[in-house]
Amino acid sequence: MRVAYITAGAASMICGSCLKDNALVSALRQQGRDCILIPTYTPLRTDEPSVSFSRVFFSGLSVYLEQKIAWFRRMPPWLERWLSSSSLLRCISRLAIRTRAEELGELTISMLRGSDGNQAQEVESLVTWLQREYSPDVVGLSNILLSGMIPALKTRLGCPIVVTLQGDDIFLDHLPPSYKQTAVELIRRNASFVDAYIVPCAYYADHMSTYLGLPRDSMHVIYPGINVKTFEQARDTAILVSNDKLRDRKATTYTIGYLARVCPEKGLHVLVEAVSELIRRGLPVRLEVAGYMGTADREYYEQLRRRIYREGWHDRFSYWGEVSYDDKVRFLLGLDVLSVPTVYREPKGLYVLEAWLAGVPVVQPRHGSFPELVERSGAGICVEPENPQALAAALQELLQDESRRRELGQRGRQAVLEFFHNHRMAEETWQLWTNLVQANLGMGGRFPSEPK
Secondary structure, rough: OOOEEEEEOOOOOOOOOHHHHHHHHHHHHOOOOOEEEEEEOOOOOOOOOOOHHHHHHHHHHHHHHHHHHHHHHOOOOOHHHHHHHHHHHHHHHOOOOOOOHHHHHHHHHHHOOHHHOHHHHHHHHHHHHHHHHHHOOOEEOHHHHHHHHHHHHHHHHOOOOEOOOOOOOHHHHHHOOOHHHHHHHHHHHHHHHOOEEEEEEEHHHHHHHHOOOOHHEEEEEOOOOOOHHHHHHHHHHHHHHHHHHHHHHHHEEEEEEEEEEOOOOHOOOHHHHHHHHHOOOOOOEEEEOOOOOOHHHHHHHHHHEEEEEHHHOOHHEEEEOOOOHHHHHHHHOOOOOOOOOOOOOOOOOHHHHHHOOOOOOEEEEEEOOOOHHHHHHHHHHHEEOOOOOHHHHHHHHHHHOOOHHHHHHHHHHHHHHHHHHHHHHHHHHHHHHHHHHHHHHOOOOOOOOOOO
């Protein structure tokens, strides 16, 4: 069985969906499965070795030019190849380009129209390549926003189409209302060609079923998993290099960590308020922050940093910036507790799994995927969302109880070793794909890779 998994690059940012998709396909290949990871818009940025295909379809540059200038909708093949060059897209991705919400809405609608939109040439290019060069038995898409291509994929390939839902509503909610309504209507139209959905938690299955008007029984919960082997190798190295330094620092302070994109949605301001409260109570705490920060969020960060300086605890605060994989592991090993108090309802929360594998407990808001993750692992505390006082109380309780902190950290590590790893995620995903292909064959379908 062959699977083409189509994902979307996030320009210069390392995003959770890219990390999850890369970990999934990496595990499948290690298991001997025939699966390719096809990037769209931009090359994937991951903090582990990328297993994605070298060619980028729906080049972000081409998509934009086709939207703005009619001539590019009939561009010659040589120009399309040049605009899809990975090196060119990486260079463009480093530039901070701000787009008006209206322009983003127009582009989203055009993309969702697929073969009827301004990017019809991109749809034809991808579908033709899949027909001629790979002939998949299943096509997976990493989000429903790519669904404009689904009618053509289904018609031309005749194989099951599976869409992973893992944050699509967050993007749609940022569109102007008129564009959002049209986008949802187009998604529902495209969804009539979808055979099944993969969701990272039961909460998100319920939410997206209502949000998009999709059948709940077509959604399959497959919890995320991370690459344990790579993490353990980096962990062993980090412990050898820095264990003494970490032990010395921990002897005098409690270290609270935040590992996520620096932006209002992820709730760093909530954590800063909670840490301020702990310091007012006289607790010897410090806050360590690591994660990508885009140009649009720099002022948000500066406001928080100025507040920390005004309150006089800047010597207890550090921002690591966007970290490499090894530095991420080293960062986690230096924490007593991790908290990313998201304002929105996070469907995945890979940083929680990474903290657990490092033996670090978490304190998270009681919404999104977090209650399910904590209930399954028993490795954290959930508190009322957007409530700094409740967050501070839970952090204080955990920090001042070393035995419980160690117990929760050990539970978290065991939960990842036994369940929240990418090989379990890959096995469950492959089984779902296999079941769909067998059902398709039972209805008179065939493996596209087999001769007619």
